[in-house]
Amino acid sequence: MLRKMFAAFAAGMLAAAAADATTLIDTGTPDGSVAGFAVDATDFLAVEFNAPTAWRVDGIGAYLVGGNPGDHFAVSLYRDAAGLPGDLIASTPVSFLADGWNQVSLLGWLLPGAGHYWLGLEGTVSETVPGLPVPDGSFVATAGALTMPGATAFSDGSYMGYRRDASIQFGLQVTGAVPEPASLALMAFGLGLVGVASARGRRR
Amino acid sequence: MLHPTGRHFGQRVLAISTLALAITLAVNAEAADVDPVVLTFSTVGDSRQDPVSPDGTTPLATMSGQDKTWLQNTKAWARIQRSIQAQKASLLFFNGDMIMGYGLAGPTKSTSVTDVLASDLMAFYRQYGFWRGMVAPAMETGTYIVPVPGNHEVQSKPLGKKAQVENENAWRANMGDLILDTARFKAIVGVDATHVNVGNNAAFDSLSSDQSQLSYSFDVGDAHFAVVNTDPVGNDNTAPAAWLSSDLSSAKSRGAQHFFVFGHKPAYTYSYAPSGAAPTPAAGLDVKPGPRDNFWNVIETYAATYFCGHEHIFNMMQPKGSAWQVLVGAGGSPFDSKFGDPSATSGLSPNTDRSYSWATVSIRKSGKVDITAYGFSDSYGPTQVLKQATLAH
Numbered sequence: 001m002l003r004k005m006f007a008a009f010a011a012g013m014l015a016a017a018a019a020d021a022t023t024l025i026d027t028g029t030p031d032g033s034v035a036g037f038a039v040d041a042t043d044f045l046a047v048e049f050n051a052p053t054a055w056r057v058d059g060i061g062a063y064l065v066g067g068n069p070g071d072h073f074a075v076s077l078y079r080d081a082a083g084l085p086g087d088l089i090a091s092t093p094v095s096f097l098a099d100g101w102n103q104v105s106l107l108g109w110l111l112p113g114a115g116h117y118w119l120g121l122e123g124t125v126s127e128t129v130p131g132l133p134v135p136d137g138s139f140v141a142t143a144g145a146l147t148m149p150g151a152t153a154f155s156d157g158s159y160m161g162y163r164r165d166a167s168i169q170f171g172l173q174v175t176g177a178v179p180e181p182a183s184l185a186l187m188a189f190g191l192g193l194v195g196v197a198s199a200r201g202r203r204r
Numbered sequence: 205m206l207h208p209t210g211r212h213f214g215q216r217v218l219a220i221s222t223l224a225l226a227i228t229l230a231v232n233a234e235a236a237d238v239d240p241v242v243l244t245f246s247t248v249g250d251s252r253q254d255p256v257s258p259d260g261t262t263p264l265a266t267m268s269g270q271d272k273t274w275l276q277n278t279k280a281w282a283r284i285q286r287s288i289q290a291q292k293a294s295l296l297f298f299n300g301d302m303i304m305g306y307g308l309a310g311p312t313k314s315t316s317v318t319d320v321l322a323s324d325l326m327a328f329y330r331q332y333g334f335w336r337g338m339v340a341p342a343m344e345t346g347t348y349i350v351p352v353p354g355n356h357e358v359q360s361k362p363l364g365k366k367a368q369v370e371n372e373n374a375w376r377a378n379m380g381d382l383i384l385d386t387a388r389f390k391a392i393v394g395v396d397a398t399h400v401n402v403g404n405n406a407a408f409d410s411l412s413s414d415q416s417q418l419s420y421s422f423d424v425g426d427a428h429f430a431v432v433n434t435d436p437v438g439n440d441n442t443a444p445a446a447w448l449s450s451d452l453s454s455a456k457s458r459g460a461q462h463f464f465v466f467g468h469k470p471a472y473t474y475s476y477a478p479s480g481a482a483p484t485p486a487a488g489l490d491v492k493p494g495p496r497d498n499f500w501n502v503i504e505t506y507a508a509t510y511f512c513g514h515e516h517i518f519n520m521m522q523p524k525g526s527a528w529q530v531l532v533g534a535g536g537s538p539f540d541s542k543f544g545d546p547s548a549t550s551g552l553s554p555n556t557d558r559s560y561s562w563a564t565v566s567i568r569k570s571g572k573v574d575i576t577a578y579g580f581s582d583s584y585g586p587t588q589v590l591k592q593a594t595l596a597h
Contacts (some may be wrong), residue, residue: 157286
């Protein structure tokens, strides 16, 4: 009984820490007025953003049309390196479901600190996911005190890798949290309690 | 040995995981079965470079030694192939002008090494060899190359821009193995090419030279593909409309549902001149309106789609409001809309006029056909979707 209460308390700590999830980037839904750009196994797109503090990225949504259900593309998070995507921080496959917003959640990616980063849309399976129409306006953040519109870049599969190109616009949503020190401490405490509960369970 | 509680926990986790996996598989299976693609093919034309008047943004002085020698726009053509392969195209129809050619692939002036090396015959074979080398990797990685003859392959400019028997023979010598290697086709595409007709059908249109492997056709499933030589010897600037009509009729009678025709020259020249300026002169089959109309009537009758090149530009049009003409002649050759010309800078012409471009076509199980045109700018920017169209079934 005591163990269950302990575990519930630990879970509550984590939930409280995660409760501040918010919209970090939202370009708005594309209006479909322009056909857009191709994303496939050789054609990648990326956008730069400026995180004023160490964000936690929980969910990413990309507005895609024209893919085949069951295809996958990847969303990748990079450090900035001289104005282009640099070292890879994290990457995850996303299943294309249907035309429109295709999302991945429960990422829990922690940015190492404030600074400039890049999010890339990349084909992981050799399938085309074309058509990223121009959003209403341009890259405009609705939250997060971003420096937007951000720079954009693309790769065409050549040896040159990512190259900056100002013409690219596409639909992107990022949700997560802007953890404050107290939240981070609470999360660490909660994780610690979960660990203790787990260890006690194993000993029994 | 696991503690009982741990075992129960493990069993629950296993059960939940299995359920989640089953749901995921079911959802994916349902999603994948909505309307799957049964065949994808791509098409593009005109990758040859020009030794005299290259594109304004790629003057000869900056062309690589490689492209000066073998007269290809390697950078654009290689990138187009990369994207086409990423799009999983099983077939790539190349709509002509893969080589500069345009001479006479005939006897050399003498048998001296100097004369042989300087001959048109050597130039043709050298340029064909380089192009075949460029497409060889595609053939090894799932894309069968289907070549279409263009005027640079079959005509001689010094001989009045007339098709020559010697050049038709050089075509067969350098492309004939592709037209059509049914065993290799099956191995690459995964399905058979059936009702293959690559013989000499010149008599249908009273043509004087052997047209085998120049105009030909085959089926893949319920899709019928026909290639037409738009510059046969003695009848330049015409498509073999009589043969095509007979060919499409036969295909329809055996159950073909989709008709795709590939030729080099457009039936209707796309005018890229800005509004108010003189229209672009006729440069395709419309040089001879009567035969052109006969050809287009066949296209309309069978609700076919006509893919072509020749003009180094992108355009999709429905000349009579129904059948599509898809012009994808910007595979690397110097753009027709010249850098700095009003057509390219006035803002009155589409900004796709100077885009290297191709089309990818997907046939779905339901019979729906999606045509998507892609391209990238003359400054080699990101790959854009230029235009999309869906053919009603």
